[in-house]
Amino acid sequence: MDHAADANRTDLMTIMRFVLNEQSKHPESRGDFTILLSHIVLGCKFVCSAVNKAGLAKLIGLAGETNVQGEEQKKLDVLSNDVFVKALISSGRTCILVSEEDEEATFVEPSQRGRYVVVFDPLDGSSNIDCGVSIGTIFGIYMVKHSNEPTLDDVLQPGENMVAAGYCMYGSSCTFVLSTGVGVNGFTLDPSLGEFILTHPDIKIPKKGKIYSVNEGNAKNWDGPTAKYVEKCKFPKDGSSSKSLRYIGSMVADVHRTLLYGGIFLYPADKKSPNGKLRVLYEVFPMSFLMERAGGQAFTGKQRALELVPKNVHERSPIFLGSYDDVEEIKALYAAEVKE
Ligand SMILES: O=P(O)(O)OC[C@H]1O[C@](O)(COP(=O)(O)O)[C@@H](O)[C@@H]1O
């Protein structure tokens, strides 16, 4: 490494410096959010390190348990969940936690309680763990209404009430993407410093993209608008070029590529899964929040995704998210179906 050049990088913006700068814009702030975020970041670094040495440390394979969704839990799912639950509770800033891996919401003891609700998917893309393909962590943060008496209503809020959302992708590099409500910023972990550095300031998704991302193996069960949309991507009739298909099967990685390159990510409803597969609170909402803040859109097939009001913590929803113009097209197809 060129240390002289490194020393000259006076603009090195670490994620904590970034959040402290944001905090200073709100003189009334007590710094609670900054502390909460520092614990989430620490959890991500811990999981990143475990993911990197998974094959060596015998962390791949099944843990022998099944989670509430009936899915087999991988060892890394279990470990990541433990890491985030401990990191979040020990921040002293959380009140209620909802994890993909836990059946019920966790209400934090009054002595350790703070003002935030955190919903999270500790490890997204589990099916890609054993082959070393990109996986991630997704989170969304709400403010509790009354911290003295937290109830499930504090969790079952529409996504537009979130105060922040983000994800960390454990890929060829470890990337943390965050929105605290205005704009979206991306940070890359410098392993030699152990710090996330701002590398993707003010991310804006291209207005239209050249990529669609969907599990085409489910095509025989799709509804009309989804089938028509994918057909248009492959065989456009308006003279435009066809779109390329890219599908990793880890939402974090598929959404990250969509955010940076543009295009659309679809996990639609189908005849076998009328509510789709992805979970509203800790997959659909955080990613929809980020997409909208980056200038894109997120649609369920019926409505703007962030306006959904979940009725239970593990509820699922179809989701179409990405570039503004691409989502407009699928919205038009669903609107036309209603008129037919
Ligand atoms: O294999 P499929 O049905 O295409 O599903 C892929 C989707 O499932 C998920 O892996 C579900 O997430 P988990 O691994 O957290 O259960 C998403 O990341 C991804 O978008």
Ligand SMILES: [Mg+2]
């Ligand atoms: Mg997931």
Ligand SMILES: [Mg+2]
């Ligand atoms: Mg998961």
